[in-house]
Amino acid sequence: MNIDFSEVLNKFEPKGVSDLLIGVDGNGELHSHHFLHKNNLLIVGQTGSGKSVAMHQMVLSGMFNKSPRDIQFVFYDPKRVDYLEYKNSPFLMKDIMYHTEELEEYLIELTAILDKRMKQFVNTKTIDIERYNKYARENDLEEFPYIITVIDEIAVPSCESPEIQEHLVRIMQKSRAVGIHFIIGTQTPRRDVITGALKANMLSRIAMKVSGETESMIAIDELGAEQLNGRGDMIYKVDGRSELLQSSYVSEENIETLCDYFNTKYSI
Template sequence: MREIWAVLYLALAALTWLSLNQQLGLIGELWVAGLKPVFGVGMEAVPVALTFMGFSVFLSKKINWGLARLTGMFFITVSLLGFVHMGVPEADLLEVAQRGEAGGYIGFVSSFIFTAAFGRIGAYVLLTATFLIGILLTLQISLGTIMRLITPTPKMMKKVIEVATPEFNLTHESSVEDELKIVSPPLAESEHRKEEELFSMTLKELSLKEVEDRAAQEEDEDVEDELVVVDEKGEEEPQEVEWAYPPLDLLEIGRDSIEINETDLKRKADLIKTKLEQFGIDVSMHEVHVGPTVVQYTLRPADGVKLSKITSLKNDIALALAAPAVRIEAPIPGKSLVGIEIPSAVRSTVHMREMMEAEVYMKESSKIKIALGRDVSGKPMVADLSKMPHLLIAGATGSGKSVGLNSFLVSFLYNNSPKELKFIMIDPKRVELSTYNGLPHLLTPVITDPEKAATALRWAVAEMNRRYKVCAEAGHRNIYDYNADKKTAEKMPKIVIVIDELADLMMQAQKEVEASICRIAQMARAVGMHLIVATQRPSV
């Protein structure tokens, strides 16, 4: 619909312009004859105004041609035509308007009413006020903003003075420089030479044009020298320093140990066995695995016992053990056993340092490995993000999403330099990821604005497509083979996109974000781009 209105405005502008130039026949003459008495000399500006409206509607989605903006344009038209008609003698006001001259009927009405009610001076004041109100309504800006735009700044005035009085400017700058010689850093030899060449001539020998040409030439030479140094010699580039990985000493040593009460464990195992026997289910109890937060009792059912009979007794077992909840894993993967899990009476803390010092973590060769924590038996668990290849963290408030997310990021930072891994972090709530600002691994500071988040995700999609193209041209199927090839000049880092509270982001910019996330999730794995998303509502 927006494009249709734009085309109509532009077509009407073209027809009006052709009519004014008598190139539209009878219809054009009637059109001009009807509008000219209304607008007077303002008729010449009608095609321009219609063209402006057409292009504004077509090119900008954000311009809202609502009642306020249209009212502002009407006020501008009335005031300008009123000003024009104020110059007509009072006796000829109506006659001139009928001939389509001066301000037309619009100018006649506005000038006549204002003059009759407030006098000639009052009319000028009111027309001026009407014009200013029209400008404010049309541009949707404040009067203070307009004043700042039209008021010259001190810097602008300084430039005007410099151009108008070059001799004064050079003399003044020279004296200021002499006063500040004590605190200014010493100039390089090349800069001294350029300065001597520039100021060796007397002021009378240098015209304004010569000074400008000379300064422009010196500036071009400086830029050219810099480009040569950076691009060809590489002398201005910072020297590569081997990345120092953070030491494990920064992490707290775990002092909490998993408490094991053998008497209580045996008592609860007997309760489980007794409760199942009450329902005619014969089982033999096996190992008990004590984890940080959960205790798992394993049992083997007798031959002929259906697992569904055991799982249906979950609430009865919870009642017998006085446990808040019971989870039954039937069967345990890889074993011919059934696991009954209940929450531990005392929870133990899993420390990041003990996870990173664990043997299973040290043996994992992936650079984007993740320390997940400990399982129900207390064994460390490690995962490889490149094999997932994306990660969704879901849970209610207080369930540990942020702790898990931070532990994953610490795992990455301990194993990757800024050249090997880059982050894009999006945090709509501004509370969880802002502490990572300043990391050299960040492609951009932590993003909190939904519009900027949508832009960053679109960039990620474009970067994904670029990487696929580069890998295809080099004859490689994925980024790992590409980076391992010694012939490739560009080594592409892996990119992890971290989004905290996806539901909040989707509520504010769903259309812009959803398509990009889907695209990245479907295709980005092979080119080393991965998503980590945390949310309270995974259904979003």
């Protein structure tokens, strides 16, 4: 079943800056993932499952409903093909990363950003990004944008640099309140890729079609993802509950059209 992306995008009403569209249920109701409240999101799916399309859906829904002052995205794409249309986007915090070394350097930079934000929270006696930004608007201070880092395939850097997951876990343990979040994907749900430490900091998960029961258990701690049909159907697990959803279909034309629109709107 193909669900028209343009239709659901126009119907989607986010509940906050970091609330991104993820799918539609059997009754036609839209579902989203609010990163400030639900935090980081792990997405697992084999080739042809619709994993990359679902990630585009989330990213574009954030860009469509907010401005670059509100939300910024960072992409790590070792395949070098999935995010080229975003190359000159006003929503990009930095150039698209293709190499493990670039990702490792970025995570060090992100740690410094996290520490700076936490110090500002202490100085302003605020406890999260929403309250800080409200204080900043009222006191003529710089507001902090949400930063959502999309790691399209975590298996590559995990194999090339053991320190990558250590950096990720350290950031994830402290980053929720300061508006720093991750969408991490993989086609390879093995235990050496989706480690216990990583899973402990990514309690919100999406499983799309996987090859077997073992992969489903690693991804969402339950069976079922191996029985999905692919092409965008998913099990979304959050707060211990699982929902069967369907991602809309995001075409290359959708991506190109929207990216051109954003570039024109924000004069890039």
